[in-house]
Amino acid sequence: MIWTNWARNVSAAPVRQEQPASEDELSDAVRRAVKEGHTVRVVGGGHSFMPAAATDGVQLNLDHLNALHRLERDADTGHALVTVGAGMRLHQLNQVLAERGLAMQNLGDIDQQSIAGAISTGTHGTGARFGGLATRVRALTVMGPDGEVTRATPTERHDLFEASRLGLGATGVLSTVTIEAIPAFDLHAVEEPWPLDRVLEGLDDLVADTDHFEFYWFPTTRRALTLRNTRVDAGTSAGSGLGHRVRKVAGAARSFLDEEVLSNGLFETVNRIATAVPAATPTLNAVSARALSARRYTAPSHEVYCTNRRVRFREMEYAVPRAAVVEVLNELDAWQRSTGENVPFPVEVRFAPADDVWLSTAYGRETAYVAVHQYWRLPYARYFDAAEQIFTAAGGRPHWGKMHSCDADYLAGQYRRFPDFRRVRDAADPEGVFANPYTQRVFG
Secondary structure: OOEEOOOOOOEEOOOEEEOOOOHHHHHHHHHHHHHOOOOEEEEOOOOOOOOOOOOOOEEEEOOOOOOEEEEEEOOOOOOEEEEEEOOOEHHHHHHHHHOOOEEOOOOOOOOOOEHHHHHHOOOOOOOOOOOOHHHHEEEEEEEOOOOOEEEEOOOOOHHHHHHHOOOOOOOOEEEEEEEEEEEOEEEEEEEEEEEHHHHHHOHHHHHHHOOEEEEEEOOOOOEEEEEEEEEEEOOOOOOOOOOHHHHHHHHHHHHHHHHHHHHHHHHHHHHHHHHHOHHHHHHHHHHHHHHOOOEEEEEEHHHHHOOOOOOOEEEEEEEEEHHHHHHHHHHHHHHHHHHOOOOOOOEEEEEEOOEOOOOOOOEOOOEEEEEEEEEOOOOOHHHHHHHHHHHHHOOOEEOOOOOOOOOHHHHHOOOOOHHHHHHHHHHHOOOOOOOOHHHHHHHO
């Protein structure tokens, strides 16, 4: 078989793909692969832009390991520890939680990944007080090359826990994940086009005063779309006094019009024109930036966090020190203006607090994420190479699941716990059963 990722920039020819329906079947699949001398990699939604799931050995698809195993609720706080199969997709997890009056504290903007893939590659959202998905993990079960399962928590097999909750699956196959969920809440979203200079001049206050702030900047323009999401009690419509039904209808209208017609349908047309007529791209970007209109709505948190992405693209994202982001954006702007590179996709900028996850891109420092995208039919190499030089000069750390060219030598200098991670990986998988060329490149 030939496996291809969502972005269609990675393919592989595994000797076979297996879909175990239980932990016992998963164990059998791992043991059989080892006995036959094959390596093993796990695939989820295929949304990584790097060959994290690629293998010429056995590829394991965990879609059938998607059950809710256990939910333990704290009566005082309303928080809950929720244990699910590692193959559960994020959109399934969001539904499971919503049905029980719970939600994830923070999410990224895509919900098609498996929970194992999302935490293992460092998926994150935005918000100066809310860390990435891996920061909410409270326990894991990890299957080693012998097919045996080990439970790892912050107090039980601590080092294995730290290396496995964000480690590209290099320590073994995750079979279950326990996450901390919180009482369900809504987000009041305010989306407004602003001059880019206004955004950058007021950035510190915007990041500090907004629960979840991000913005999109259209290359060769000085315009940005700002997204300010504020947490409110579930079932309310912030500032309007409108009831639950009106709030839900407004959310449905936004989903269809903005995501299906504007964000996806029309944007696909814009990118096709930019591909056919590169000289038109600056004008298209200017029109796109000017066509944006302000809107406000309130909806359940996961409906605001996550959007449909039907326009296919390639992406590079780096985590840079929060204090360096304005200079990084100015350098990107200068490069694009000097080269005239054909880039019809906006640059996305998000924010995160410092955390303590060993290989988190936000480890030990307040972070800004800068993501550059390119339409999948257009060349990206020159643009991404230039952006990467700007990012690495600022001490940037690449997103583990998005395009980059870094190797273990560079990454070892970016992560204080890198030697600890390698020690745990080597002990958990001494023969490299769970390795592939990508993990060998980035971890050594």
